Amino acid sequence: MHGRHIAIFAGVSRAHIHPFLGLCPELVRRGYRVTIVTNESLAKLVTEAGGEPVVFEPCRLELPLLANNALPANDAKCWEEIGEIVFPWTLNTAALAVCQLDGFYKRNRPDLIIYEFSAYAGRILAKRLHLPAIQYYHDFIYLSGSYCWTDGVGYNPSSMVEYYKLLDSFMWAYGFEQPNNFWYREELNLCPLPREFQFDSDFIDGDHFYFVGPLLDRPFTRIWKNRSGGKRIILVSTLTGSIDANYFNKVIDGLSNSEYHVILSVGRNFETGGLRPLPPNFEINTCASHLEILPYTDLHLYSGGISGTLEGFYFGVVLIAMPTFSYNYRIAERLAERGLTLNLPFHALTSQMIRDSVDAALRDHALLGRVRQMQTVVRSSGGAREAVDRIEKFLAEHT
Secondary structure: OOOOEEEEEOOOOHHHHHHHHHHHHHHHHOOOEEEEEEOHHHHHHHHHOOOEEEEOOOOOOOHHHHHHHHOOOOOHHHHHHHHHHHHHHHHHHHHHHHHHHHHHHHHOOOOEEEEEOOOHHHHHHHHHOOOOEEEEOOOOOOOOOOOEEEOOEEEOOHHHHHHHHHHHHHHHOOOOOOOOHHHOOOOOEEEOOOHHHOOOHHHOOOOOEEEOOOOOOOOOOOOOOOOOOOOEEEEEEOOOOOOOOHHHHHHHHHHOOOOEEEEEEOOOOOOHHHOOOOOOOEEEEOOOOHHHHHHHOOEEEEOOOHHHHHHHHHHOOEEEEOOOOHHHHHHHHHHHHOOOEEEOOHHHOOHHHHHHHHHHHHHOHHHHHHHHHHHHHHHOOOHHHHHHHHHHHHHHHHO
């Protein structure tokens, strides 16, 4: 047991902390002390993964203000709102994290900091404490000078251009004098999305970027029982920004008494009173982990988010994406470009559209073949063990 200390800085949401919950058990098994910066609501998940939560109070964001985030990623209104709300929130949160955590990490000095791409507090504290650092990319790698892509062409919305300038000013205040901080990379950078899925992958330097695949070693309690009776299983999960029953009722109408067994994964806090009576081929899941259900699943209707995408790749599950959040549109559009999904328009969704798309996707052998090819790529990436091997090699070279 060497007891060396690794500090992890993730984004402040469940989706952003999930990869590190999958990385933490492997680090702990190898004897590391792992602290993960998070908020109070996610602290229990860190403890269950074997880490130590370091709780701070992030900048508060009024989610109802993000109404335009349901627009596609190439919609100018979407980026105007993100520029006005999300980007300032990101920098304010980083400033609060540095202020609140500086003393803790001076007293509990890490040997290494791992920080997510937009968790700037990690990079700042690494500089302040003179520590080696590794950067983790949540989804896409941004290196070629473009943040958004449409039909294979990269571009930067005007709000992003303004953010690049604002970020440089923010980092300058913490002693980073070099420009172009948005495009900064560390000597070692880890990414879960395969190179084959990245935009403009020719710009990615294989000596500094490692594609380790999804980190799915996060703990969960096995409570789900397969009640499909041999029917093909359709998993339907909650969509980002949609908390009413209307979406699930459309699924019920579309797949009622079909040849499929349908699992409505609504989460613990969903009010089920607004749902139609469930047909015999339906069940509701409130707390079983998708990692327990997906190995038996044939198709997943989901929001197009990164966690669901990587889990679908890993388990070879056909995906139908209905993005309701701007960042998810980019993932869903890329999936469609690569022939790995069918996408549905959430705001024009009908029950018949759901039924027709599920039938078409599950009968498309070419689609399933491409999904299985991506599954092979992802599973050969190594996951948490490969990531920790890279981390240990880097740590040995820099301490």
